[in-house]
Amino acid sequence: MPPxxxxxxxxMMTGAPLFxxxxxxxxxxxxxxxxxWKFASLVPAIMAYAIVGLGLNIIAGxxxxxxLGSAAFMAIGAYTFAILTCPIYPFQIGFFPGLVAATVAxxxxxxxxxxxxxxxxxxxxxxVTLGFGxxxxxxxxxxxxxxxxxxxxxxxxxPALPGVTFTVGNYVPWFYLYLVVLIAAVWLCHNLRHSRxxxxxxxxxxxxxxxxxxxxxxxxxxxxxxxxxxxxxxxGGALFASxxxxxxxxxxxxxxxxxxxxxxxxxxxxxxITGVLLGAFIMVGFNGIVLTKLxxxxxxxxxxxxxxxAAPGNWxxxxxxxxxxxxxxxxxxxxxxxxxxxxxMHHDDVGKLPPQGAR
Amino acid sequence: MALLHLDHxxxxxxxxxxxxxxxxxxxxxxxxxxxxxxxxxKTSVFNAITGxxxxxxxxxxxxxxxVRSPPGPADxxxxxxxxxxxxxxxxxxxxxxxxxxxxxxxxxxxxPFPWSETWNAxxxxxxxxxxxxxxxxxxxxxxxxxxxxxxxxxxxxxxxVARAGVARTFQNIRLFRDLSALDNVLVGMDRHLHARxxxxxxxxxxxxxxxxxxxxxxMRELEFVSLGxxxxxxxxxxxxxxxxxxxxxxALATRPALLLxxxxxxxxxxxxxxxxMELIKRIRDRGITVVLIEHHMKVVMGISDRIAVLHYGNKxxxxxxxxxxxxxxxxxxxLGKEELG
Numbered sequence: 242m243p244p245x246x247x248x249x250x251x252x253m254m255t256g257a258p259l260f261x262x263x264x265x266x267x268x269x270x271x272x273x274x275x276x277x278w279k280f281a282s283l284v285p286a287i288m289a290y291a292i293v294g295l296g297l298n299i300i301a302g303x304x305x306x307x308x309l310g311s312a313a314f315m316a317i318g319a320y321t322f323a324i325l326t327c328p329i330y331p332f333q334i335g336f337f338p339g340l341v342a343a344t345v346a347x348x349x350x351x352x353x354x355x356x357x358x359x360x361x362x363x364x365x366x367x368x369v370t371l372g373f374g375x376x377x378x379x380x381x382x383x384x385x386x387x388x389x390x391x392x393x394x395x396x397x398x399x400p401a402l403p404g405v406t407f408t409v410g411n412y413v414p415w416f417y418l419y420l421v422v423l424i425a426a427v428w429l430c431h432n433l434r435h436s437r438x439x440x441x442x443x444x445x446x447x448x449x450x451x452x453x454x455x456x457x458x459x460x461x462x463x464x465x466x467x468x469x470x471x472x473x474x475x476x477g478g479a480l481f482a483s484x485x486x487x488x489x490x491x492x493x494x495x496x497x498x499x500x501x502x503x504x505x506x507x508x509x510x511x512x513x514i515t516g517v518l519l520g521a522f523i524m525v526g527f528n529g530i531v532l533t534k535l536x537x538x539x540x541x542x543x544x545x546x547x548x549x550x551a552a553p554g555n556w557x558x559x560x561x562x563x564x565x566x567x568x569x570x571x572x573x574x575x576x577x578x579x580x581x582x583x584x585x586m587h588h589d590d591v592g593k594l595p596p597q598g599a600r
Numbered sequence: 601m602a603l604l605h606l607d608h609x610x611x612x613x614x615x616x617x618x619x620x621x622x623x624x625x626x627x628x629x630x631x632x633x634x635x636x637x638x639x640x641x642k643t644s645v646f647n648a649i650t651g652x653x654x655x656x657x658x659x660x661x662x663x664x665x666x667v668r669s670p671p672g673p674a675d676x677x678x679x680x681x682x683x684x685x686x687x688x689x690x691x692x693x694x695x696x697x698x699x700x701x702x703x704x705x706x707x708x709x710x711x712p713f714p715w716s717e718t719w720n721a722x723x724x725x726x727x728x729x730x731x732x733x734x735x736x737x738x739x740x741x742x743x744x745x746x747x748x749x750x751x752x753x754x755x756x757x758x759x760x761v762a763r764a765g766v767a768r769t770f771q772n773i774r775l776f777r778d779l780s781a782l783d784n785v786l787v788g789m790d791r792h793l794h795a796r797x798x799x800x801x802x803x804x805x806x807x808x809x810x811x812x813x814x815x816x817x818x819m820r821e822l823e824f825v826s827l828g829x830x831x832x833x834x835x836x837x838x839x840x841x842x843x844x845x846x847x848x849x850x851a852l853a854t855r856p857a858l859l860l861x862x863x864x865x866x867x868x869x870x871x872x873x874x875x876x877m878e879l880i881k882r883i884r885d886r887g888i889t890v891v892l893i894e895h896h897m898k899v900v901m902g903i904s905d906r907i908a909v910l911h912y913g914n915k916x917x918x919x920x921x922x923x924x925x926x927x928x929x930x931x932x933x934x935l936g937k938e939e940l941g
Binding site for chain 1: 650652689696697698700701704705707708713715746750753754757758759762763767768770774775776777778779783786787788790791793795797799800801802803807811814850851854
């Protein structure tokens with residue numbers, strides 16, 4: 242067979258590794274920036290979201306299932322992690338076992354959800370996951386014997402490695418631990434995408450009927466996408482909880498949260514792993530870094546007060562909205578689209594009709 | 601025994617009878633053509649064979665058997681397991697707060713935690729009457745019902761038919777547009793690959809070896825339809841005639857016993873059609889039985905061993921190309937009746 246062209250190989254090599262390599266150098270930037278502009282301490286939260294985004298990318302990007310309840314799986318991960326590591330309960334299994342347990346719990350919960358629903362297509366999957374997101378929030382609120390209701394569970398475990406101490410004050414160990422987990426998640430996603438399972442996922446997205454006619458059991462393939470993707474979402478949720486020292490409250494994992502995660506995948510480019518990383522840095526970075534720094538700067542300059550405009554946090558959703566509208570108008574395939582999605586979004590050639598059904 | 605046997609097959613959609621009591625037997629190694637005017641029910645027959653539509657009457661027998669199979673002991677075990685799991689799950693979920701209080705919160709202050717008493721606390725609370733039994737019964741019923749329903753609806757689906765050795769192409773091409781030509785064929789080969797998801801995720805040698813072999817096989821399949829040079833192009837970027845042949849390569853990759861081609865020559869010029877005829881003969885020479893729907897009479901008459909003619913859902917004739925060409929009913933169906941007088 243003809244070898245993969247060198248240019249294609251280079252493209253494959255440079256995407257995610259290059260991006261993660263640059264990210265790994267961010268703490269160095271803190272050495273030279275003035276104190277008020279240091280921001281690398283805010284990056285571990287972005288990495289947690291990037292892992293959630295990678296999970297949703299498997300479900301929505303590779304397999305084409307519109308999941309509007311990804312925050313629910315983040316919540317399942319965060320609460321499993323919190324229950325198993327919080328000192329008020331006798332389990333206290335520690336950070337790494339807790340992370341593994343959260344991942345497994347996310348996968349198991351999604352399998353339970355997907356067993357009865359994966360014969361559904363398109364919009365119906367969106368409705369089911371939307372409903373599931375609301376149910377999980379309500380369950381967490383009302384299961385107060387276990388989850389302490391709206392208070393959330395805290396404190397949760399911080400990572401423990403021999404010779405390294407993880408404290409709130411020093412972000413560097415968090416930064417590199419989370420980077421390692423993120424790299425592992427990227428590697429996993431990349432390997433899966435380029436295996437028979439990844440091909441089957443894309444085949445289901447492209448034309449479910451044709452995939453069935455090739456002997457693929459599409460409900461099973463969708464279940465696997467859902468299970469693996471949600472497990473990653475849950476892992477991201479557990480990492481985020483550990484970073485915050487609490488499971489946060491159930492209301493945090495609402496529809497808005499799911500939409501932000503979906504935006505991470507859409508802005509970066511559906512189905513592209515590097516795109517998801519970029520999307521996480523843009524969406525969460527804007528909220529966590531740009532707005533935070535802007536608020537600090539305005540406070541330093543005395544621009545405070547009761548005026549709505551004085552708090553940049555208030556502009557957030559307006560800016561998200563404008564950005565999304567511009568995005569959909571100018572570049573609907575995302576900043577770094579997967580090959581082919583771009584062609585679908587811009588098919589001006591009338592001769593090639595898009596596949597029918599299957600959506 | 602015939603490889604494909606349509607036994608008094610009927611398909612009705614509401615008041616419309618698309619296929620009416622059609623019986624056909626296709627022998628192994630034949631090239632069998634189904635022809636007829638537009639709307640005669642040809643594609644409906646294909647859809648019934650491949651499990652897209654359940655037959656309204658009659659049966660589709662592949663190698664003497666229907667794909668639909670009766671429940672076995674494994675299915676029964678699966679239903680009971682689903683029932684027990686859902687039942688226990690429902691009972692636990694309904695009582696989660698109470699159970700957690702009894703088992704964990706009540707002794708949370710004790711150090712070391714009395715793990716040995718936890719089970720007793722759960723058991724004592726769980727056996728306190730109807731709030732455990734009723735949810736269990738309801739949950740178990742739902743679980744068994746759902747598992748049974750899932751089994752029922754997955755018995756004769758297109759994927760089950762494909763796994764029984766029937767591959768097809770589509771009248772309006774249905775390739776996986778974003779995937780490369782090679783990947784399209786690899787999806788077709790999927791049911792002959794065995795690496796699990798976690799083998800791939802961790803890049804175990806077993807997965808890499810299988811993947812390499814699969815690529816070689818897929819490449820041979822592409823070369824068989826003379827698309828070897830297009831392996832890395834995305835399916836949507838291929839010219840129309842190539843897309844048709846890629847669909848055939850993808851179907852062949854499932855290693856079928858029976859290949860259904862739905863208008864393979866549609867939109868082809870005479871030179872391409874001639875090449876297609878040769879390709880279909882080579883497929884037959886590989887021991888694969890071919891059933892094709894075709895309007896292109898040169899192709900049909902040139903390669904078919906037998907031909908069946910459908911008209912308004914009825915089979916009006918079956919025979920060798922020479923017999924069909926001479927059949928007055930067929931001529932009437934295609935050209936209309938001569939006005940006398």
